[in-house]
Amino acid sequence: MCMSDFQTYLQKTAQSIEDAREELNGRERTGPSVSWSEYPITAIQTEVRQAIMSVFDLTPDQLPDLEIEIPPEHIQADFAVAMFPLASVLRDSPQNIAENVVSYVYHSNEFQYLASAEAIQGYFNIYLNTLRTYQHVLRQVLMLGENYGVHPQFEEQRIFLEYSAPNIAKPMSIGHLRSTILGEVLGRLYERGGARVIRDNHLGDWGTQFGSLLYVYQESDLDLEKSEDPIEELKNLYVSFTERAKEDPELKERARKMFKHLEEGDSELIAMWQKIRQLSIDSFERVYEDLDVNFDLVVGESYYLPQARHVIEDVEEKGLAHRGENGELVVDSLEDFDTFLLEKGNGTTLYLTRDVAAIADRERVFDPDKILYVVGNEQALHFQQLFGLARVMDYVKSDTDVEHIGFGLVRTGGKKMSTRKGRLVTLEDVLEEAVNRARRIIEEKRVDLSDEEREEIARQVGYGAVIYHDLRHVRTKDVDFNWDQMLSLEGESAVYLQYTAVRIRSLLENLGNTDYALNMSADQLTLETSIEFRLAKHLSLYPWTLANALNRHTPHILCTYLETLASLFNTFYGSVSVRNTPDRSLRASRVVLILAVFQTLENGLDILNVPVPDKL
């Protein structure tokens, strides 16, 4: 009977997993399907390939991958393609090849977008039909609206995405933000790529640390019911324990024993554990709600305890492991890395044991095409061991991609943050400070607004700053935590993008009714300045940017893209007055342009989970 509480918990969790599976299977799709061929940028690429194939009489198979590049500033051309990969195929110099293609384009009238071209240093540089490109790009953006950028890269695939994964009984640190935000954004990127994503918050709710915690908690006079901030109190208990354990190694042993009792199902300990777990989940929920982060599944490590026992049996049975001198189970070395433990000497499970069980369960239940883990780089070895063992045990199919999407540490004072060592910046503190800083500025700038309006804006700007700071850096590099830098509200920051979006919205309001612009057909669109064309050209690259960010699992590519878009728009804004454009059709065209910019900016910010305020 003593296991009954835990059994009930296991059953309820199993049911929630089953519900998620049903929901996933029933999920129609995450959005409409948009094929690559609908995008002008793809059509441009096709024309380039067509030209090359015609000139040299090649079949598509013979054509190497030719990427369309954006030429450096001193080159006038709109796009460029390097001919170097063709040189070995055609046994000719890149420059000659480029010249041949240029001459073909010059004499041909079969192209819609390619207007002219030039050959420079082995590059095939193309000049687009400005007007037609402008018209088609803008039309496409407005036609697809919030679906502009959707592409079929991972059409119909199932992606199992683990992220956030905070440890219970501790406040979320600024380090958890990286996993939480990266995971959320990657999920959204996959959905734009046509995938069905299952988001799993893999709670750290089991392990020897709870032996430690339950030990000090029992000893203390802390009353969780009456505490105002139970999580903070529990963290303090935990920190005090690790400090004492440093002096007194005996304490560690007691913690391990306590954990053993927990794993054996001691009903009193289970009850305490459940209470602490629920309190933690409640406190996490507040943060997730604030950040607009949503999970399909919240399953902790604890759920996999029974399955982890089976893993231990299976591995032993397969003869992949041996017992060490204290009875611990040692997995023999796999591939490139050394031996590692799967069971402790006292018969309890490890993080890795439960993770192996978890990956097997995910494969079995969800049959995913990919299983992705958004977890810090410092756990790289753990995932090597996990994936290695899961493969040899056939817990994952050979055609299932498993990948550790690692990210750099958030360091404080040049060192790793650590709860135990008291070097911790909590996420809630950071978000609060961010909102405070934003509030101070908005109170100065917009005395005309009500307190409620300013509070809402401060929240959106503050949260946006924190989220964006994390996203705009290359994922794998470490970042040093710095208040001023993280909460900077100028230059390359979320507020620049938010400001630009609000500026466009305000501009549109100022122009009154713009329905006439929406009703324009593509061939009525016209342009006058080079900045208008540069904007449209940049808009055309948005779908590729999404695919690129997705393939490399690096949202910062999208950040850079949006910053360029905003910068181009602000240049346009500074040099052209839409309202005072005398020519009616040119004015209407400009309205279409800014609508398209706004739409793309909004689509991108939505993926990055950065809110767009009404005013600023």
Add this chain to the structure above:
RNA sequence: GUCCCCGUAGCUCAACCGGAUAGAGCAACAGGUUUCUAACCUGUAGGUUACUGGUUCGAAUCCAGUCGGGGACACCA
């Protein structure tokens, strides 16, 4: 000790994962608003890509070594 990641302008970062004269923001300097939001725009200045060698048509990017910083390594997660 072994393994992994990183080193780019004074500072914080990019460089589409081998391509053309390495780009932005901040800070500095010089300008711009009686006109659609100046949290903005325009311009100037700032570099031996830590160092040394190698690979090739071509290197910040790949390889080797050196220096410097960070991280992971059996009963934490």
